[in-house]
Amino acid sequence: MQSIRDRYLQALDHIAAAARSAGRDPSDVRLVVVTKKQPMEVVRAAIDAGVSILGENYPEEGVMKIQYLSNFSTVEWHLIGHVQSRKAKLVAENFNYLHSLDSLKLAKKLDGFCRDAGRVLPVLLEFNVGGEESKSGWEASDEARWQALLEEVNAVLSLPNLRMCGLMTMPPLGDTAEFSRPFFQKLKRLQTYLASQFPQANFSELSMGTSADYEVAVHEGATFVRIGTSIVGARQYKTEA
Numbered sequence: 001m002q003s004i005r006d007r008y009l010q011a012l013d014h015i016a017a018a019a020r021s022a023g024r025d026p027s028d029v030r031l032v033v034v035t036k037k038q039p040m041e042v043v044r045a046a047i048d049a050g051v052s053i054l055g056e057n058y059p060e061e062g063v064m065k066i067q068y069l070s071n072f073s074t075v076e077w078h079l080i081g082h083v084q085s086r087k088a089k090l091v092a093e094n095f096n097y098l099h100s101l102d103s104l105k106l107a108k109k110l111d112g113f114c115r116d117a118g119r120v121l122p123v124l125l126e127f128n129v130g131g132e133e134s135k136s137g138w139e140a141s142d143e144a145r146w147q148a149l150l151e152e153v154n155a156v157l158s159l160p161n162l163r164m165c166g167l168m169t170m171p172p173l174g175d176t177a178e179f180s181r182p183f184f185q186k187l188k189r190l191q192t193y194l195a196s197q198f199p200q201a202n203f204s205e206l207s208m209g210t211s212a213d214y215e216v217a218v219h220e221g222a223t224f225v226r227i228g229t230s231i232v233g234a235r236q237y238k239t240e241a
Contacts (some may be wrong), residue, residue, distance in 0.1 A: 114161035
């Protein structure tokens with residue numbers, strides 16, 4: 001637990017320094033500690049170390065942890081990975097926040113399940129600003145075609161059981177943190193564009209930046225950064241006997 005706490009506090013210090021260097025208030029940036037593929041004892045150690053927001057990529061794995069650690073009611077559980085429509089019910093009923101809403105089909109499913117559960121789910125729209133076919137999210141790499149996004153964004157905004165909070169992206173993988181900067185800048189421009197088109201809506205949050213590039217993300221306006229391995233260590237995948 002002590003090593004996780006030390007790395008967690010170090011990440012918070014780096015986030016604060018990056019925010020101050022960009023003229024931002026460090027309290028405007030929240031750290032999501034990613035615990036996907038981590039055993040329960042590591043997740044528990046992260047909570048004991050002071051982590052207040054945990055990020056999971058897979059609904060079933062996340063729900064198992066949420067249920068096992070249900071006594072820790074002050075912890076927020078954020079789903080940050082792609083959600084298949086058939087797993088929308090798990091997300092709607094169990095998670096505090098969804099970073100990766102990537103289609104109108106999924107939005108409608110979530111809205112219905114949230115209605116049935118008597119909940120309103122805060123969501124971020126995921127955009128693919130790098131143009132990679134392997135990435136989820138609305139295609140937004142070509143700024144000249146952003147107008148084509150408006151109809152579906154408006155449809156998501158009309159769903160009463162989802163609360164729009166902002167945008168999320170996963171940039172292409174580069175060799176350096178600096179490689180990610182133009183993609184973060186593009187998401188920031190998209191945020192500004194959507195806010196101008198839908199002034200009644202809230203697009204204030206930007207979820208971007210991981211262990212490899214989170215300080216650059218903070219420079220470019222991130223309000224959530226998602227850090228896993230540099231705090232809790234390498235993922236512990238099951239191996240065949």
